[in-house]
Amino acid sequence: MERMAFVLGIKPEALPEYKRLHRETWPEVIEIISAANIRNYSIFLKEPENLLFAYWEYHGTDFAADQAKLAKEPRMQDW
Template sequence: MERKGSVIGLNAEKIAEYKRLHAAVWPDVLKMISACNIRNYSIFLKEPENLLFSYFEYHGSDFAADMAKMAADPTTQDWWAVCMPCQNPLSTRKEGEWWAEMEEVFHHD
C-alpha cells in the first residue's frame, strides 16, 4: 500500500460549487476510483487560502497503469470537465501534474 498526498488551489468563487459536486459524486466515478485500486480517499479544504489537500491509499501494483485506466474512462473525463474549472493548479507543480504531488515526510500508525 502506498499513501499519496497532493495539493491544488480552489477558485474562491467556485467553493460552493466544488462542495456541492463532492457532496454527491457520480456513482460511476466512485466505482472507477475503486476499480483503480484507490482506497481511503479524502479531499480537505483550507480556507481562506483556498487550498485543497487530497489523500488516498493506493493498493494496486501498477499506479501508472491504473491512472491511465482512470484517465481513459469517459465518465471520469466528464467529471473532471466539471471539476477542473473550479481548481487553480499551483504554479510550482511539476511538468504534467494538475494536482501537485507532495512528499510524505512523516507517518505514524
C-alpha cells in the same frame, strides 16, 4: 499499500462548483476510483486559503497505468 497525497490551490470563483461536485459525487465515479486500486480517498478543503488536500491509499502495482485508465473513463471525464 502506498500512501499518497497532493495539495492544490482552488480559484475562489471555482469553489461553488467544486463543492457541488464533491457533495454530489456520482456512485460510478467512486466505483471507478476503487477499480483503479485507490482506497480510503479523503479530501479536505482549507478555507479561506482555498487549499485542497487529498489523501489516498494505493493498493495496486502500477500507479501510472491505473491513472491512465482513470483518465480514459468517460464517466470520470463527464464528472
